[in-house]
Amino acid sequence: MKFSLEWLKAFLDTDASAPEIAAKLNAIGLEVEGLEDPADRLQGFRVAEVLTAKPHPDADKLQVLTVDTGEGDPLQVVCGAPNARAGVKGVLGLPGAVVPANGMQLRKSAIRGVESNGMMCSVRELELGDEHDGIIELPADAPVGTAFADYHGASPVFDVAITPNRPDCMGVEGIARDLAAAGMGTFKPWRADHVEGSFPCPVEIRTDDPAGCPAFYGRVIRGVKNGASPDWMQARLIAAGQRPISALVDFTNYLSLGFGRPAHVYDLAKLTGAVVARRAKNGETVAALNEKTYTLDDTMTVIADDAGVHDIGGIMGGEHSGVTPETTDVLLEIAYFDPERIGATGRKLGIASDARTRFERGVDPAFLDAGLDVLTNLILRFCGGEPSEVVRAGSPPAEPQVVSYDPGLARKLGGVEIPDAEQRATLERLDFAVSGDWQVTVPLRRHDVEGPADLVEEVVRIHGLDKVPSAPLPRVDGVARPTATPEQARERKVRRAAAARGLSEAVTWSFLPPADADHFADGNGGLWVLDNPISEDMKAMRPSLIPGLLAAARRNADRGADSIRLFEVGRRYLRGTGGTSDERATVGVLLAGERTPRGWASGKARSFDAYDAKAEALALLEAAGAPVGNLQVFGEAGPQFHPGQSGTLRLGPKTVLARFGALHPSTLKAFDVAGPAMAAEVYLDAIPAKKNAGFARPAYDPPALQAVRRDFAFLVDAGLAAADLVRAVRGADKAQIVEARVFDDFRGAGVPEGKKSLAIEVTFQPGEKTYTDADIKALSDKVVAAATRLGGELRG
Numbered sequence: 001m002k003f004s005l006e007w008l009k010a011f012l013d014t015d016a017s018a019p020e021i022a023a024k025l026n027a028i029g030l031e032v033e034g035l036e037d038p039a040d041r042l043q044g045f046r047v048a049e050v051l052t053a054k055p056h057p058d059a060d061k062l063q064v065l066t067v068d069t070g071e072g073d074p075l076q077v078v079c080g081a082p083n084a085r086a087g088v089k090g091v092l093g094l095p096g097a098v099v100p101a102n103g104m105q106l107r108k109s110a111i112r113g114v115e116s117n118g119m120m121c122s123v124r125e126l127e128l129g130d131e132h133d134g135i136i137e138l139p140a141d142a143p144v145g146t147a148f149a150d151y152h153g154a155s156p157v158f159d160v161a162i163t164p165n166r167p168d169c170m171g172v173e174g175i176a177r178d179l180a181a182a183g184m185g186t187f188k189p190w191r192a193d194h195v196e197g198s199f200p201c202p203v204e205i206r207t208d209d210p211a212g213c214p215a216f217y218g219r220v221i222r223g224v225k226n227g228a229s230p231d232w233m234q235a236r237l238i239a240a241g242q243r244p245i246s247a248l249v250d251f252t253n254y255l256s257l258g259f260g261r262p263a264h265v266y267d268l269a270k271l272t273g274a275v276v277a278r279r280a281k282n283g284e285t286v287a288a289l290n291e292k293t294y295t296l297d298d299t300m301t302v303i304a305d306d307a308g309v310h311d312i313g314g315i316m317g318g319e320h321s322g323v324t325p326e327t328t329d330v331l332l333e334i335a336y337f338d339p340e341r342i343g344a345t346g347r348k349l350g351i352a353s354d355a356r357t358r359f360e361r362g363v364d365p366a367f368l369d370a371g372l373d374v375l376t377n378l379i380l381r382f383c384g385g386e387p388s389e390v391v392r393a394g395s396p397p398a399e400p401q402v403v404s405y406d407p408g409l410a411r412k413l414g415g416v417e418i419p420d421a422e423q424r425a426t427l428e429r430l431d432f433a434v435s436g437d438w439q440v441t442v443p444l445r446r447h448d449v450e451g452p453a454d455l456v457e458e459v460v461r462i463h464g465l466d467k468v469p470s471a472p473l474p475r476v477d478g479v480a481r482p483t484a485t486p487e488q489a490r491e492r493k494v495r496r497a498a499a500a501r502g503l504s505e506a507v508t509w510s511f512l513p514p515a516d517a518d519h520f521a522d523g524n525g526g527l528w529v530l531d532n533p534i535s536e537d538m539k540a541m542r543p544s545l546i547p548g549l550l551a552a553a554r555r556n557a558d559r560g561a562d563s564i565r566l567f568e569v570g571r572r573y574l575r576g577t578g579g580t581s582d583e584r585a586t587v588g589v590l591l592a593g594e595r596t597p598r599g600w601a602s603g604k605a606r607s608f609d610a611y612d613a614k615a616e617a618l619a620l621l622e623a624a625g626a627p628v629g630n631l632q633v634f635g636e637a638g639p640q641f642h643p644g645q646s647g648t649l650r651l652g653p654k655t656v657l658a659r660f661g662a663l664h665p666s667t668l669k670a671f672d673v674a675g676p677a678m679a680a681e682v683y684l685d686a687i688p689a690k691k692n693a694g695f696a697r698p699a700y701d702p703p704a705l706q707a708v709r710r711d712f713a714f715l716v717d718a719g720l721a722a723a724d725l726v727r728a729v730r731g732a733d734k735a736q737i738v739e740a741r742v743f744d745d746f747r748g749a750g751v752p753e754g755k756k757s758l759a760i761e762v763t764f765q766p767g768e769k770t771y772t773d774a775d776i777k778a779l780s781d782k783v784v785a786a787a788t789r790l791g792g793e794l795r796g
Contacts, residue, residue, distance in 0.1 A: 001159070001161075001162050001169075001170060001240075002157055002158065002159050002240045003157070003158055003160075003172045003175070003236075003239065003240055003257070004155040004156065004157050004158075004235070004236060004239035004240075005018050005021070005155045005158070006155035006235070006236070006239075007155075007172050007236045007239065007240075007258070008021070008158070008172055008175065008176055008179075010172070010188070010190070011172060011177075011188050011189065012176035012179055012184065012185045012186070012187060013185050013186040014179070014184050014185025014186075015185075016184050016185065018035060018037070018156035018158070019035070020184075021158070021179065021184060022035050022158065024182055024184050025158070025160060025175070025178075026466075027182070027464045027465055027466045028178055028461045028462055028464070028465065029163075029461040029465055030160050030161075030162070030166070030169060030178065031161045032158055032161075033161050034157075034158070034159035035156060035157070035158055035159070036156065036157045036159070037157075038149070038154040038155070038157065038239075039149035039150075039154040041098070041100045041127075042100070042126065042147075042148055042149040042152070042154055043097065043098075044093060044094050044096055044097025044098070044106070045091050045093050045094070045097055045126065045147070045148040045149070046069060046091070046092055046094065046146060046147050046148055047070075047089060047090075047091065047092075047138060047142050047143060047145065047147075047148055047151050048067045048069050048070070048090060048091070048092035048120075048144060048145075049067065049068045049087070049088070049089045049144045050066070050067055050068075050084060050085060050086055050087065050088050050090065050120075051065075051066040051068050051074055051086060052065065052086050053065050053066075053084055053085050053086050056078065056111075056112060057113075057114070058112040058113055058114070059111075059112045061080050062079065062080050063078070063084055064076060064077075064078055064114055065077045065078070065079050065084060065120065067092055067118075067120070068144055069092060069094070069144070070143075070144040070145015070146070071145055075092075075118060076114075076115055076116065076117055077092065077116050077117055077118050077119065078111040078114055079120045079135065081120060081122070081133075082133070082134055083133075083134035083135060084120060084134070084135055088137055089137070089138040089139070089140065089142045089144065090120050090121070090135045090136045090137060090138060091120070091121045091126065091135070091136045091148045092118050092119070092120055092121070093106045093118050093119045093120075093121050094106065094117075095107050095108045095117060095118055099119075099121070099125050099126075100125070100126055100127045101124055101126070102125075106118055121135060121136060122134065122135055122136060126148075127238075128152075128235075129234065129238065129244065130243070155235075155239065157239045160175065164361055165448040167260065167358060167361035167362045167363065167445075167447060167448075168260065168364070168443075168445045168446055168448075169260075170260040170357070170358050170361070171256070171257065171258055171259045171260025171261065172257065172258050172259075173189065173190075173258060174445075176188070177189075177430065177431065178430070180429065181426060181429035181430050181462050182462050182464075187429075190374075191370050191373065191374070192370075192373040192374045192376070192377035192378075193373065193377070194373050195373070195376050195377065195387055196389070197219060197387050197388040197389030197390065198387065198388070199388050199389070200388060200389055201218070201219055201220050201388040201389050201390070202220055202388065203218070203220060203268070203271065203274070203275055203331055203391075204273070204274035204275070204391075205218045205275050205276075205333075205391040205393050206274060206276050206277075206393045207276070207277040207278075207335075207393045207394045208276055208277065208279075209277055209278050209279050210394055211341070212277070212279065212300075212301030212313065212337060212341045213277035213301050213335055213336070213337050213338070213394070214336055214394050214395065214396055214397065215335060215336040215365070215368055215392070215393070215394040215395050215396040216277045216333070216335045216336075216393040217333070217334050217335065217368050217369070217372055217390060217392050217393070218275065218331055218332055218334070218372075218390070218393075219331075219332050219372065219387055219388050219389065219390045220268060220331050220332075220387070220388040221329070221330050221376065221380070221385040221386065222268070222328070222329040222330075222385060222388075223328060223329070223384060223385045223386050224248070224327065224328060224329070224330055224379060224383040224384055224385035225328075225385075226246050226247055226248050226323055226324070226325055226326075226383060227246070227247055227325070227382075227383070228244070228246065228247060229244055229246070229247040229250035229251065229382065230382060233250055233251075233254055236254070236257075236258075237250060237253060237257070240257050246324075246325060247382055247383050248265045248323045248327065248330060248379065248383065249265070249322075249323065251265070251375055251378045251379060251382075252264060252265055252375065254378070255371055255374055255375055256354060257354075259367065259374065260358055260363060260364070261358075261363055261364065261367050262314070262355040262358055262359065262363070263332065263334040263371055263372075263375055264303075264311065264333045264334075265323055265330050265331070265333075265375075266310065266322075266323070266330060266331040267321055267324065267327045267329075267330060268329035268330055268331050269327070270320060270321045271307075271321060271331065272305050272307040273305050273307070275303065275304075275305050275310075275333070276303070276304055276305070277302075277303055277335060277393075278301070278302060278304060279298050279301060279302075280297060280300045280301070280302045281298060282296075282297050282298050283295065283296075283297075284296045284302070284308070284309055285309070286302070286308075286309040286310070286311070286318050287319050288312065288316045288317070288318060288319065288351075289316055289317050289318065289322065290316065290351075291319065294312065294349050296309065296312070296349075297348075299344065299345070299348070300312065300313070300341075300345045300348075300349075301313035301314070301337060301338075301341055301342075301345070303333065312345065312349070313335070313342075313345075314335070314337035314341075314345075314355055314356065314359040314360075315342060315345060315346055315349070315353055315359070316351055316353050316356075330379070330385075332375055332376065332379075334368055334372050334375070335368075336363065336365050336396040339359060339360050339361065339447075340360075342356055342360040343356075343360040346360060362445075362447035364443075364444060364445035365397045365398065365445075366443075366444045366445070367445070368392075368396060398444070400441050400442055400444055401449070401450070402439055402440065402441050402442070403439075403449070403450075403451060403452060403454075404438065404439060404440075404452065405434075405438045405439075405452050405455050406438065406452065407423050407424075409452055409453070409455075409456045410460060413456045414456050414457075414459070414460040414468065415468055415469065415471065416467060416468050416469070418459060418460070418463050422463070423459045426458070426459050426462045426463070427455065427458065429462075430443075430458060430462070431443045432446075432455075432458075440455060487585060487684075490624050490684060490687075491569050491585065491684065493623050493625075494587055494623050494682075494684070495569050496623075497622075497623035498567040498569075498587070498589070498616075498623075501616065501619060503566060503567040503589065503616070504565060504566055504567070505566075505567055505568065505569075506548070506549060506552045506566045506567070506568045507568065507570075508545070508548025508549065508551065508552055508568060508570075509538060509542075509548060510570070510571065510573070511533065511534070511538035511539065511540065511541060511542070512538070512539075512540050512541075512547050513536070513537045513538075513539065513540070514527065514529065514539055515670075516540075516547045516670075516671070517541070517542060517543055517547065518540070519547070519667065520542075520544035520638075520640060521543050522543070522639075527540045527541065527543065528573050528575060529541075541573035542572055543572055543573060543574060544572055544586075544588070544681065545568050545586055545587075545588030545681065546588055546590065546663075546679050546681060548568065549567075549568060549588050549589075549590035549679070550590065550671040550673050550677070551671065552566055553590050553592050553673055553677065554671065554672055554673050557593070557674060562594050562597065563594045564590065564591065564592040564593045565590075565591055566589070566590045567589045567590075567616075567620075568587070568588045569585075569586075569587050570586060570588070571583045571584060571585060571586065572584050572586045584683065584684075584685040585684040586681060586682065586683055586684060586685075587620055587681070587682040587684060588679070588680070588682075589613065589616045589617070589681070589682075590677060590678070590679050591612055591616070591677065591678040591679070592608065592673070592675075592677040592678070593607070593608070594606070594607060595607060595608045595609075595612060607676060608677075609645075609662070609678065610642075610645040610646060610660065610661045610678060612678055613660040613662075613678035614647070614649075614660045614680070616660075616680050617649060617659075617660045617680040617681075617682055618649070620658075620682050621657055621658060621687070624682070624684055624687055625687065625690060626657055626687045626688075629730075631649045631650065631657065632649070632650050632651075632652070632653075632723065632724075632727070633648070633650075633721065633723050634647060634649075635647055637659040637660065638659060639664065640663060640667045641659070641663060641667075642662040642663065642665075643664075645662035646659070646660060646661020646662060647659070647660060647661060648660075651688070655686060655688075656686060657683055657686050657687060658681060658682045658683060659680065660678075660679070660680040660681075661678065661679070661680075662675075662676055662677070663675070663676075663679050703765055703767075705766045705767075705769075706766075707738070707763050707764060707765045708763070708764045708765075708766070708771055708776060709761055709762065709763050709764075710762050710764070710780060710783075711743075711759060711760070711761055711762075712759070712760050712780075712787070712794065713757055713758070713759045713760075713794070713795040714757070714758055714760070714792035714793060714794060715751065715752070715755050715756075715757055715793045715794075715795055716755065716756060716757075716758055716787070716790065716792045716793075717754065717755065717756075717791055718747065718754050718756045720756075720758075720790060720791070720792075722742045722745065722758055724790065725742070725758055725760065725792065726740050726741065726742060726760065728786040728787065728789065728790055729760060729783050729786050729787065731786065732785065732786040733779060733782050735767075736765060736767070736779060737763070737765075737779070737782075737783070738763050738764070738765045739761075739762070739763035740761070740762045741761055742758055742759065742760055743759055743760070743761050744757070744758070744759035745758055745759075746759070757795060758792075762783055764779050
């Protein structure tokens, strides 16, 4: 919520500066998100007088002005405004000033060959309104040479975040009341005198929906003239971010922002018959002020006449009954709507408005007559007219809540010692009535106060949240310090391992556009789709981490990144049996761009390939504690991957621990990523837990005897996977064969067609005694026998 210091001082008599007020607002729990001084944007603009105005020698629509700035010789300024003339006083922007409306910095320049030393400004250019047909015309007594910020009285503007539990502070008056209670000045509530009507109200006003609209008040004012609202009001509304429209509309906005009380003004000529608060009929429609048409149902409260619906009650008015400059007779309406009904209707229709924000949080039910008096006073004062008698249909909640309070709770719950007398004074300054036995009567506007703890909050925040000492919670004896679960510890290890390998961590959304999520669904029981998403582009829960990484890679590539190495540790969301939620811990990796840059030694740059993705998957699996030595490589990485450049890492044929490889060109096209790109996905939830895993590492116990290495070359079928041969060799004697690796794959001269020669280095590790030649031969025979079972033949 935005408001100016000048507007605040209409309700608060204070000499405090804007920074002091901002600090106090933060201290009492009203967070100041911004403090802007418009005077800073008006630096370099000053009051000036046009001395002479002559036609431009080379442009019909331009004039050459001589302008008195109050300092030194007059300046020559070229101006195209039709109202620029000798004797007028306006606002001159000097060279170096920045125009608020467009950020243009003024400088001395030549316009059609004539030197110009600044610019005479319009209202729109200084963001003081929408008028732009000519330059600003100031009164004849405006002091020439004065800084325009000082003359205009530019006031600092606060931007305060009002939490949902403080609807009483959704008006400037409520914020002033809190500041006065905190000692920042004297509260000055303003209430207009009641004006008796001079004739009966010609319109029947009633409420046929007392549950949704318990109270509906109104009166007619005839003979009004709807012009512009006064300058002081327009300045306050502009500071609050509102665009002045007309006096009648501005008065209702002023009531809403100043007092937190929405109201509405109808053009009486556009109404037919009685004006009624009632339930909508299923299928009724209304064209709202936001130029959208809404279809209603019988759970919603509307304001209607005999012709149909005019308002969505408490949320938004209709465009066809609004006031115009030609309006002469008006109906004023101020009502109290049920907050729950307003919230449900707003959510169902998807409408967010200032009125809804206030009504669904709860406005002051006691302010109906006072609000109508304020609105009547403003209209009669600035638009003229004759008021009718007030019609009051229904009645608002009027029974205040009484809470029994113990002053000792301030120390017990709030952690701060506050004298009883100070607590009583604080509550009374906030308009609570406190009896001698601490029975506290809550103002009707304070819907958030329901019990003693809420009163503690009031007392402590006015005392100053910054004065509450910080104290650690006592640790209960026998309660162990928190430790990470095995799953958390595993994720931390994986995260450190990925970072150590040069990957950058990404944190992407868990929600995806349905089309992106469906691309990676793989038939896992369908997608989880949200009923009430943040937006349509964040509607489906991700079944894979790769889509988010692809989006991150695209953003990086668009910004010129040559080498993209990303990883993410997170959850993917699958539908379990029976539609249950299934969240699975996963690591995603994406590699794109250059693996190594071009150079004089390496030549052209080398891109990532499927083996790079496989290496990352294996490294992360090892960090996670997976039995990497027992993994098998299979195909079927999924339709998102290139079928000839991808695979899966499995424990046995069914347990998939990871998938890796080059992403399919159709996947890259769907996500608008320039290929090639490699990806890997490690399924942490599939890694088997270690039995009897303890916190301590096993003792380092290196072998006492030196290992023996032997090389073998086998002729095998060309289609045999090298990993299968390595696995068979290692299984020949698991106790003594500790390593086997392929170091050569040869196909060519001397190798029969359809065959290949795989050379393997095998490491034998003796235990308690050194190997003899017979021991080594026996182990070698086991290696050959294992290869023979796969169709291999030892090469001579």
